[in-house]
Amino acid sequence: MNKISEIFGKKVFNDIVMKEKLPRDAYTALKRHIDDGTELEGSVANVIASAMKDWALENGATHFTHWFQPMTGITAEKHDSFMTPDESGSVIMNFSGKELIKGEPDASSFPSGGIRATFEARGYTAWDPSSYVFIKGNTLCIPTAFCSYGGESLDKKTPLLLSMEAINRQALRLLDILGAPASKVVTTVGPEQEYFLIPKDLYKKRKDLLFCGRTLIGSRPPKSQELDDHYFGAIKPAISDYMEDLNRELWQLGVLANTEHNEVAPSQHELAPIFSTANIAADHNQLTMEMMKKVAEKHDLVCLLHEKPFAGINGSGKHINWSIATDQGENLLKPGKAPISNTRFLLFLCAVIKAVDEYQDLLRISVASASNDHRLGGNEAPPAIISIFLGDDLLEVMEAIEAGKASVPKRDRKMDTKASVLPYIKKDTTDRNRTSPFAFTGSRFEFRMAGSMTSVSCPAYMLNTIVANSLMEFADTLEGAKDVEKAALELVKTCYARHKRIVFNGNNYSEEWLDEAKKRKLLNLRTTVDALPYFTAEKNIRLFDIHKIFTRTEVEARQSILYEEYCKIINIEALTLLDVINKDIIPAVSAYEKDLAETISMKKAAMGERIPCTTEMKLITALSRLCDDLYDKTQELETVLTKADDIQATESSARFFCDQVIPLMTEIRMLTDELEVNTSEEYWPMPSYGSLLFA
Ligand code: ADP
Ligand code: MG
Numbered sequence: 001m002n003k004i005s006e007i008f009g010k011k012v013f014n015d016i017v018m019k020e021k022l023p024r025d026a027y028t029a030l031k032r033h034i035d036d037g038t039e040l041e042g043s044v045a046n047v048i049a050s051a052m053k054d055w056a057l058e059n060g061a062t063h064f065t066h067w068f069q070p071m072t073g074i075t076a077e078k079h080d081s082f083m084t085p086d087e088s089g090s091v092i093m094n095f096s097g098k099e100l101i102k103g104e105p106d107a108s109s110f111p112s113g114g115i116r117a118t119f120e121a122r123g124y125t126a127w128d129p130s131s132y133v134f135i136k137g138n139t140l141c142i143p144t145a146f147c148s149y150g151g152e153s154l155d156k157k158t159p160l161l162l163s164m165e166a167i168n169r170q171a172l173r174l175l176d177i178l179g180a181p182a183s184k185v186v187t188t189v190g191p192e193q194e195y196f197l198i199p200k201d202l203y204k205k206r207k208d209l210l211f212c213g214r215t216l217i218g219s220r221p222p223k224s225q226e227l228d229d230h231y232f233g234a235i236k237p238a239i240s241d242y243m244e245d246l247n248r249e250l251w252q253l254g255v256l257a258n259t260e261h262n263e264v265a266p267s268q269h270e271l272a273p274i275f276s277t278a279n280i281a282a283d284h285n286q287l288t289m290e291m292m293k294k295v296a297e298k299h300d301l302v303c304l305l306h307e308k309p310f311a312g313i314n315g316s317g318k319h320i321n322w323s324i325a326t327d328q329g330e331n332l333l334k335p336g337k338a339p340i341s342n343t344r345f346l347l348f349l350c351a352v353i354k355a356v357d358e359y360q361d362l363l364r365i366s367v368a369s370a371s372n373d374h375r376l377g378g379n380e381a382p383p384a385i386i387s388i389f390l391g392d393d394l395l396e397v398m399e400a401i402e403a404g405k406a407s408v409p410k411r412d413r414k415m416d417t418k419a420s421v422l423p424y425i426k427k428d429t430t431d432r433n434r435t436s437p438f439a440f441t442g443s444r445f446e447f448r449m450a451g452s453m454t455s456v457s458c459p460a461y462m463l464n465t466i467v468a469n470s471l472m473e474f475a476d477t478l479e480g481a482k483d484v485e486k487a488a489l490e491l492v493k494t495c496y497a498r499h500k501r502i503v504f505n506g507n508n509y510s511e512e513w514l515d516e517a518k519k520r521k522l523l524n525l526r527t528t529v530d531a532l533p534y535f536t537a538e539k540n541i542r543l544f545d546i547h548k549i550f551t552r553t554e555v556e557a558r559q560s561i562l563y564e565e566y567c568k569i570i571n572i573e574a575l576t577l578l579d580v581i582n583k584d585i586i587p588a589v590s591a592y593e594k595d596l597a598e599t600i601s602m603k604k605a606a607m608g609e610r611i612p613c614t615t616e617m618k619l620i621t622a623l624s625r626l627c628d629d630l631y632d633k634t635q636e637l638e639t640v641l642t643k644a645d646d647i648q649a650t651e652s653s654a655r656f657f658c659d660q661v662i663p664l665m666t667e668i669r670m671l672t673d674e675l676e677v678n679t680s681e682e683y684w685p686m687p688s689y690g691s692l693l694f695a
Helices: 015-021 024-036 042-058 097-101 157-177 207-212 237-252 278-298 343-358 360-366 392-402 457-478 484-502 511-519 528-536 538-546 552-607 614-643 651-678 689-693
Strands: 063-067 083-085 091-093 123-127 133-136 139-148 185-199 257-262 268-273 301-304 318-326 438-440 445-447
Touching (some): 015 024, 024 042, 157 318, 185 689, 237 278, 278 301, 343 360, 343 484, 528 552, 528 651, 614 651
Parallel strands (some): 063 139
Antiparallel strands (some): 123 139, 133 139, 185 301
């Protein structure tokens, strides 16, 4: 493989390329536009667009596209060539500033939550200059935001950009008051991405994977993850080749793909990039997911990004590591040597504690989906209850402050590795808590509830907004204080006392925590349908309004998009299940029964009535009973689904799917898995879990 430094960012119109390709004043104007939003003049935009086009053509591109993130959760692109016919019958290559800045895709087929009637099809894409333009395949991709004709946001990028502005505004105010001004504050995100890789030929034989991205049936293999032998295990050569290829693609796109390892479940892996600002991290994570799938194809593999591809085996998450930093790279969530006297750190920490406590519902909603419902609370991911892990040291600091103490006992940070050949190692200030949904990990928080398919944008814009709100209230309180230091400490003290119920350092998977959380009156929104109604709570509408993230209409639209998506997903899964059972499973079991019955007849014909044929008879009896039950249940599901025919994007529709359809699907699955255990593999119409996971 080429050296990383030689290929890194090769397909990106990054700062180095801009400096090289743009005239000095165009470069300066663009930088100003990126840094503080100074309007770009049309003539300058033309110069920039033309330089981008020349660079793209040099690098083999023929088309350009506005690359955006509609509410489908994946990215959208419509390619246009650079070609313009000239009078001589030939063509010239053109790309104008207008084409760079604004696009007008027909938006009628993207989810809008009722904002836009189909006859008002027009939508706009607007260039986001804070995320670099890049080349994918033969296309120059321009990261853009997407909105309706009326200006309502219809994508995942817009709220994220707005939330970054909101947190910047409020953090700068607070820093000013503290006498430590900065010119810009950003949030940083490092998303750890989990995924499965399975053989393509086997994948194609499973309709459930093809249509739903997850298996709807499948009995447990004799071995799965109980020996913990896959986690961090040596990576198989075929997978290693895949990872190498994937890294190369990502590095060329400027994605800082960094850590890779095998995960807990067989065939499960993880990739983590080095963190970047939230907006870039969100774009890069979308690209990463796309490349993961694309590169897998080349290796005759399929990359499954679904949160729960296999029942009974760990699903996939996306840990969103999040922090706040100045544009000078100073991490505002870094405790420093003496956190107890680090007022700035304590204020930012308390801003997060307060925000998470007050807006548990929004954080839960930011990771809510039909697919993630399978993970949360299943002892493989945090429960649906939001809480914060601070670690022993920080907890001690906060408790000391609450009790009015000015110091905490110093701890020995040396770790005794016992063996004399091993060096002394300094301990981290926090141990790990893998069960916590929101864990402080030394200088950042790790939001561990997000599912593998969740777009980084949602958790990130929620976090940015709710923390911006705390910072705003802090700044309001401290503004004009005579002794800022004293007032700040008082604020930390009262804020912690008020919101400490959200702090929990223990085992989030335990039964006791469920009871304790109830006593603390923390929300436990188990399913997406339990969580979504909170989106439009008045306090949340007000929050989004104050920080200029969404209007009421936009929040309502987003809520209805999420209801609709939920209903549609479960409907597709139910229909797929019926199809598989009726067309594949029942005929396969019948064929096996027929052969068993023929075996009995033949044995009896050869040996007379003396031969008992007990095994065959017992098997046929068991299979027949199971099949009858299965048939009844599928009939029931069909009837239930006819009632759901007219799917509305409402709470009651979603509730119907959650309460009526999912339980029936579970029953059908149990019967089918029992049938699989009792049916000869030769007859079973699709690859088993064992072959998919241990190929
Ligand atoms: P883990 O031990 O949790 O599996 P990894 O090393 O796999 O950790 O991932 C940690 C992620 O956190 C990386 O993407 C890393 O870049 C990111 N990270 C580190 N510091 C910060 C920070 N200040 N802000 C945001 N993300 C960060
Ligand atoms: Mg992690």
